[in-house]
Amino acid sequence: xxxxxxxxxxxxxxxxxxxxxxxxxxxxxxxxxxxxxxxxxxxxxxxxxxxxxxxxxxxxxxxxxxxxxxxxxxxxxxxxxxxxxxxxxxxxxxxxxxxxxxxxxxxxxxxxxxxxxxxxxxxxxxxxxxxxxxxxxxxxxxxxxxxxxxxxxxxxxxxxxxxxxxxxxxxxxxxxxxxxxxxxxxxxxxxxxxxxxxxxxxxxxxxxxxxxxxxxxxxxxxxxxxxxxxxxxxxxxxxxxxxxxxxxxxxxxxxxxxxxxxxxxxxxxxxxxxxxxxxxxxxxxxxxxxxxxxxxxxxxxxxxxxxxxxxxxxxxxxxxxxxxxxxxxxxxxxxxxxxxxxxxxxxxxxxxxxxxxxxxxxxxxxxxxxxxxxxxxxxxxxxxxxxxxxxxxxxxxxxxxxxxxxxxxxxxxxxxxxxxxxxxxxxxxxxxxxxxxxxxxxxx
Numbered sequence: 153x154x155x156x157x158x159x160x161x162x163x164x165x166x167x168x169x170x171x172x173x174x175x176x177x178x179x180x181x182x183x184x185x186x187x188x189x190x191x192x193x194x195x196x197x198x199x200x201x202x203x204x205x206x207x208x209x210x211x212x213x214x215x216x217x218x219x220x221x222x223x224x225x226x227x228x229x230x231x232x233x234x235x236x237x238x239x240x241x242x243x244x245x246x247x248x249x250x251x252x253x254x255x256x257x258x259x260x261x262x263x264x265x266x267x268x269x270x271x272x273x274x275x276x277x278x279x280x281x282x283x284x285x286x287x288x289x290x291x292x293x294x295x296x297x298x299x300x301x302x303x304x305x306x307x308x309x310x311x312x313x314x315x316x317x318x319x320x321x322x323x324x325x326x327x328x329x330x331x332x333x334x335x336x337x338x339x340x341x342x343x344x345x346x347x348x349x350x351x352x353x354x355x356x357x358x359x360x361x362x363x364x365x366x367x368x369x370x371x372x373x374x375x376x377x378x379x380x381x382x383x384x385x386x387x388x389x390x391x392x393x394x395x396x397x398x399x400x401x402x403x404x405x406x407x408x409x410x411x412x413x414x415x416x417x418x419x420x421x422x423x424x425x426x427x428x429x430x431x432x433x434x435x436x437x438x439x440x441x442x443x444x445x446x447x448x449x450x451x452x453x454x455x456x457x458x459x460x461x462x463x464x465x466x467x468x469x470x471x472x473x474x475x476x477x478x479x480x481x482x483x484x485x486x487x488x489x490x491x492x493x494x495x496x497x498x499x500x501x502x503x504x505x506x507x508x509x510x511x512x513x514x515x516x517x518x519x520x521x522x523x524x525x526x527x528x529x530x531x532x533x534x535x536x537x538x539x540x541x542x543x544x545x546x547x548x549x550x551x552x553x554x555x556x557x558x559x560x561x562x563x564x565x566x567x568x569x570x571x572x573x574x575x576x577x578x579x580x581x582x583x584x585x586x587x588x589x590x591x592x593x594x595x596x
Contacts, residue, residue, distance in 0.1 A: 162214040164274035169251045171211035184212055185244050195223045218281030225284040243277055276311055355474040362477040366456035366484045368447045371439050373423040380424035393425055396573055397511050400545040405573040407538035409563055410552040412577030418552045422517040434511045436503055437461035441518035449523045451487040451530040459495040462503055472502040492533050497540035504544035512547050519553035528558040535566040542571050
């Protein structure tokens with residue numbers, strides 16, 4: 153400390169370095185190096201150097217005052233001028249280096265060694281600054297044994313350089329530690345990735361084992377060769393459905409029942425919506441029931457197939473479906489209200505949470521083509537889907553079917569739900585639109 157020279161108190165420790173770091177961050181033009189440069193210029197000109205040192209809360213006030221004494225002595229001594237200035241620059245350089253590596257001082261592995269060496273460095277700096285000030289204030293100094301004084305000064309500077317070297321090694325160790333820490337973080341991330349890959353493999357094996365026996369292929373519009381609407385046809389109903397999909401207000405409806413007579417173009421409408429939603433990447437699942445593909449008419453495969461499609465779209469949903477089937481593997485065996493809740497509603501809800509601003513669309517076409525023996529029970533279970541999705545405005549389930557009695561009865565009850573919407577396509581409208589389309593084509 154500079155008490156003997158009345159230069160105030162300072163401590164070369166992590167608190168001092170943190171305060172210096174904070175000061176220089178807030179005062180980029182008032183760094184320790186820049187202030188010492190100003191002090192040196194003032195000393196060289198014989199000006200009042202104390203005026204260029206910032207007032208509190210500048211944390212290095214005492215240090216700069218001490219180093220200023222060394223610069224002042226350097227200005228009056230030709231023989232020691234260079235060594236004194238080099239010493240001051242060394243101090244600034246090493247303290248700046250310590251400040252820049254302040255993060256390593258927070259590590260308990262290095263703290264004890266560093267604090268001991270910091271105290272040694274401060275002691276050497278103090279001694280040289282005190283020596284410089286005492287010589288400046290001693291009018292008899294020129295009559296003293298200059299060679300002895302210079303030898304003592306050289307010894308102190310050499311000692312300072314040795315300490316600086318130790319500090320250099322410690323600073324390097326701090327950098328090595330941070331590098332090791334970074335490598336450890338990379339290694340941890342790599343291990344986490346490996347664990348996730350292994351977990352993903354387990355999840356997919358489980359889903360394959362539990363769900364795949366109850367899923368079917370050839371259930372998508374493109375696999376079945378379902379053609380979308382011709383351009384310029386069914387524009388009004390397509391716009392209505394598109395508006396329903398993108399309505400995520402509290403009053404929005406999760407469930408759309410599209411009905412129509414045979415040949416009115418229901419499958420063309422669902423294929424058009426499905427294709428467009430697929431292109432815009434918010435189609436999560438589709439199941440086209442087709443009496444000509446017998447395996448698609450078994451209701452026991454509807455929800456497992458849809459759950460598998462949804463889980464293949466998102467890792468988070470995959471985890472959810474995996475946890476469900478791992479806990480209760482039998483949930484995939486037969487269509488039931490429990491299966492609908494866990495594999496269908498649960499998967500859609502999980503997907504809807506990912507981004508509430510984007511639709512999560514699931515399309516089921518040709519419900520009336522379900523195996524007739526199971527049609528009523530299937531329709532009854534599916535008609536209740538909307539009840540479980542009402543808290544997810546972006547969850548959208550579109551069902552297309554004829555108005556068979558087995559479907560109409562349970563679905564009519566569901567229509568009282570404010571979250572269910574119905575659209576009906578008439579054959580008459582279809583004939584008119586096809587006629588207009590052909591007429592326009594001939595005119596062109």
